[in-house]
Amino acid sequence: MRILRAGLFTVAMIGLVHSAQAGVELVVNGGFTQTSLATSNSKMTTTDVTGWSTTGYNFVFFDATSATSAIGALSLWGNNGFINSPDGGNFIGADGAYQVGAITQTINGLTVGQSYALSFDWGGAQQNGFTGVTTEQWAVSLGGQTDYTPILTDPSHGFTGWTTTTFDFVATNASEVLSFLAIGTPDGEPPFSLLDGVSLQAVPEPSSWIFLVGVALLATIGFGRRGGLRLRSAVASGSESIV
Numbered sequence: 001m002r003i004l005r006a007g008l009f010t011v012a013m014i015g016l017v018h019s020a021q022a023g024v025e026l027v028v029n030g031g032f033t034q035t036s037l038a039t040s041n042s043k044m045t046t047t048d049v050t051g052w053s054t055t056g057y058n059f060v061f062f063d064a065t066s067a068t069s070a071i072g073a074l075s076l077w078g079n080n081g082f083i084n085s086p087d088g089g090n091f092i093g094a095d096g097a098y099q100v101g102a103i104t105q106t107i108n109g110l111t112v113g114q115s116y117a118l119s120f121d122w123g124g125a126q127q128n129g130f131t132g133v134t135t136e137q138w139a140v141s142l143g144g145q146t147d148y149t150p151i152l153t154d155p156s157h158g159f160t161g162w163t164t165t166t167f168d169f170v171a172t173n174a175s176e177v178l179s180f181l182a183i184g185t186p187d188g189e190p191p192f193s194l195l196d197g198v199s200l201q202a203v204p205e206p207s208s209w210i211f212l213v214g215v216a217l218l219a220t221i222g223f224g225r226r227g228g229l230r231l232r233s234a235v236a237s238g239s240e241s242i243v
Helices: 001-020 206-237
Strands: 058-061 064-068 072-076 091-095 103-107 117-126 134-142 145-148 152-154 161-172 176-185 191-203
Touching: 058 103, 091 176, 117 134, 117 152, 145 161, 176 191
Parallel strands: 134 191
Antiparallel strands: 058 091, 064 072, 091 191, 103 176, 117 161, 117 191, 134 145, 134 152, 134 176
C-alpha cells in the first residue's frame, strides 16, 4: 500500500512538472476558427480572421477543397488523398509564387531573453485547374529572427500531407511580430503552402523543471524511508500486519 501511495505521489508530481512546462498560449486564434467569413471560404483580408493580418494572396479554407477568391472559385487538387489538418476546422492556404505577402500577428507579453517554442501544422498543395510539379515552404519569423521549413516537393495535382514543425525563438522585445511567408515554385502553376494549429509558448528554464523533478524524487524517497522505518518497528514489536 505504501509503495502504491509513493508511486501515485510521484506520478502527480511528474504531472505538475509537465504542467509547469506547458506555459501560457500567446497566439490568438491559432486555429483560424474565429473569422467573419461565416458562410463561404474566401481570400483573406486584414479584418477577416481574428488576430491575424495579411497582405498577400492568402485564403481561409473551411474544408479541403474550396475557397472563393477575387477571381472566382478556387480549390486545391487532392490526388494524394487530401485531408484536413490535424488541428481540424479551418486552415490557411497561401500562394507562394503570386502576390506573395505574409500572414502576421503581433505577439504581446513576451519576456526579453526568454526562449519560446513555436509549433504549427503545415503542408503543400496545388491549385485545382493547373498542372505541374510544385514546391512549397514557409519562412517563419518572430521579430528579427527567421527560420525556414524544409522545401516540400508536390507532384502534379498532388498533396504533400500534413507535418508538425517546432522552432525555438528568443524574445528581444516585449511585443514582436509573428510572420508566416509562403515560398513556392513555379509561378503560374500555383503552389499553395498550408498552415494551421499555430502555438507559441515559453520554454521553461531547465532549473525550474529540474527542481520539480528533484522534489518528486525526494518525496518518493521520503515515503520509502518512512515505510521502511515502520516495517522495522513492526518486526521488532512482533506485529503481524503492516498498512
